[in-house]
Amino acid sequence: MGTYTVSNAQNLRICVVMVGLPARGKSFISQKIVRYLSWLSFKAKSFNVGGYRRKGAPRPSADFFDYSNAEAYKIREQAVKEAVEDMMKWFEEEEGCVAILDATNSTRVRRNWILKLCRENCIEPMFLESWCDDEDVVLRNIADVKNSSPDYEGVDSEAATSDFLERINKYKEVYQPLQDDIDKDLTFVRLINVAQQVVINRIETYLESRIVFYVMNLHIKPRYIWLSRHGESIYNIEKKIGGDSSLSPRGLKYAAKLKEMVKESAGDRDLTVWTSTLIRTQETAQYLPYKQLQWKALDELDAGVCDGMTYEEIEEKYPEDFKARDEDKYEYRYRGGESYRDVVIRLEPIIMELERQENILIITHQAVLRCIYAYFMNVPQEESPWMSIPLHTLIRLEPRAYGTKVKKIKADIPAVSTYKERGTSQVGETYDEKRKSLHILNSTSD
Numbered sequence: 001m002g003t004y005t006v007s008n009a010q011n012l013r014i015c016v017v018m019v020g021l022p023a024r025g026k027s028f029i030s031q032k033i034v035r036y037l038s039w040l041s042f043k044a045k046s047f048n049v050g051g052y053r054r055k056g057a058p059r060p061s062a063d064f065f066d067y068s069n070a071e072a073y074k075i076r077e078q079a080v081k082e083a084v085e086d087m088m089k090w091f092e093e094e095e096g097c098v099a100i101l102d103a104t105n106s107t108r109v110r111r112n113w114i115l116k117l118c119r120e121n122c123i124e125p126m127f128l129e130s131w132c133d134d135e136d137v138v139l140r141n142i143a144d145v146k147n148s149s150p151d152y153e154g155v156d157s158e159a160a161t162s163d164f165l166e167r168i169n170k171y172k173e174v175y176q177p178l179q180d181d182i183d184k185d186l187t188f189v190r191l192i193n194v195a196q197q198v199v200i201n202r203i204e205t206y207l208e209s210r211i212v213f214y215v216m217n218l219h220i221k222p223r224y225i226w227l228s229r230h231g232e233s234i235y236n237i238e239k240k241i242g243g244d245s246s247l248s249p250r251g252l253k254y255a256a257k258l259k260e261m262v263k264e265s266a267g268d269r270d271l272t273v274w275t276s277t278l279i280r281t282q283e284t285a286q287y288l289p290y291k292q293l294q295w296k297a298l299d300e301l302d303a304g305v306c307d308g309m310t311y312e313e314i315e316e317k318y319p320e321d322f323k324a325r326d327e328d329k330y331e332y333r334y335r336g337g338e339s340y341r342d343v344v345i346r347l348e349p350i351i352m353e354l355e356r357q358e359n360i361l362i363i364t365h366q367a368v369l370r371c372i373y374a375y376f377m378n379v380p381q382e383e384s385p386w387m388s389i390p391l392h393t394l395i396r397l398e399p400r401a402y403g404t405k406v407k408k409i410k411a412d413i414p415a416v417s418t419y420k421e422r423g424t425s426q427v428g429e430t431y432d433e434k435r436k437s438l439h440i441l442n443s444t445s446d
């Protein structure tokens with residue numbers, strides 16, 4: 001069943017049943033939960049009923065969602081049945097841990113049907129309702145994602161908005177929100193107007209409580225997250241790993257230039273700078289005129305007995321370890337030090353805090369940055385430790401409805417490459433077409 005970073009000792013299977021009117025962020029929340037849990041090594045998957053419905057009704061108008069439309073009702077029931085069937089298969093065949101049933105699930109009859117199926121299959125049902133009566137938020141959501149949905153291909157945005165509002169009205173006719181009294185025996189969370197108010201009921205397992213804590217921390221305000229490695233350090237030039245050395249003269253130049261780069265990218269936005277506790281990240285942040293915070297959790301992966309050595313020295317002194325790390329870089333733990341998995345565990349509070357915050361600039365180290373980047377960009381574990389993240393480059397992440405946009409800003413100040421490919425103790429890039437995906441941040445596009 002794989003190794004977990006947070007306990008799932010009881011080998012639980014959870015079905016998060018989304019509830020809510022259209023354009024309430026159900027798919028947004030579903031995808032975020034899947035990304036968060038996958039990053040923590042839980043097998044998680046979202047089953048979007050809209051996607052199944054599109055097979056039978058690719059571009060329906062609002063009338064399709066009228067409950068008295070018997071023909072359409074059949075198609076919609078078929079879609080949910082197919083989604084649930086696939087979900088059950090996934091639990092069985094792929095040993096899934098958390099499935100998300102992403103649909104409106106707006107009536108109690110529908111929810112009771114799912115509840116019964118879950119209980120028959122030893123799956124814990126957890127209802128997650130997003131309730132929102134803020135018309136501005138709903139209109140923004142429609143403009144953000146619905147007008148460009150495949151449902152409205154070729155339809156102008158005004159007509160799409162008006163049809164979508166009509167669709168919401170059809171759902172409102174039958175919608176039964178979760179209620180403290182009637183639903184008191186269910187495990188549920190209600191997010192009211194994003195997370196202005198959160199109601200939780202019968203959350204019993206640790207994993208459920210992690211999910212609740214995560215969704216409570218989400219917000220939808222536009223913001224940027226900037227990531228940068230520290231400037232080139234003396235150890236980087238000497239090809240040594242770890243340590244706590246100062247910046248090289250070129251690294252100091254980067255620190256000075258970073259102030260302009262951030263100013264240009266952020267404009268008048270206020271932001272907070274997070275660094276590790278190591279000298280090289282603080283020297284890199286020294287000219288930035290923003291509030292600064294140091295986090296121990298942002299310190300570089302601890303190389304244990306290999307700290308301060310070059311890769312060549314490691315290969316010579318610890319050949320078996322050197323080989324083992326190349327074979328499974330995510331799991332390999334340096335003697336007396338850490339693995340990538342260990343770093344992910346200690347970064348979890350950082351991710352949680354990042355979700356809560358607005359504009360943040362993080363100045364940290366190669367391995368830590370790979371882990372943070374992997375969370376935002378959904379990079380699989382087997383790839384993330386091999387990503388090339390060059391020195392003297394500012395990365396701007398912009399969280400969007402269903403993903404994150406990346407912009408890379410190069411300082412144009414030369415620096416050594418600290419990238420080590422599999423199977424060699426030499427550092428430096430040898431660009432290889434076949435392994436393009438591992439060099440995401442070295443590609444030329446933004």
Ligand SMILES: Nc1ncnc2c1ncn2[C@@H]1O[C@H](COP(=O)(O)OP(=O)(O)OP(=O)(O)O)[C@@H](O)[C@H]1O
Binds near residue numbers: 140220
């Ligand atoms: N808790 C929330 N309440 C309201 N809006 C939210 C919430 N979380 C995210 N959003 C916003 O919802 C939008 C995405 O809507 P999404 O497609 O996820 O809605 P949906 O409820 O899945 O709709 P549908 O039922 O039509 O599939 C994004 O613009 C996002 O900012």
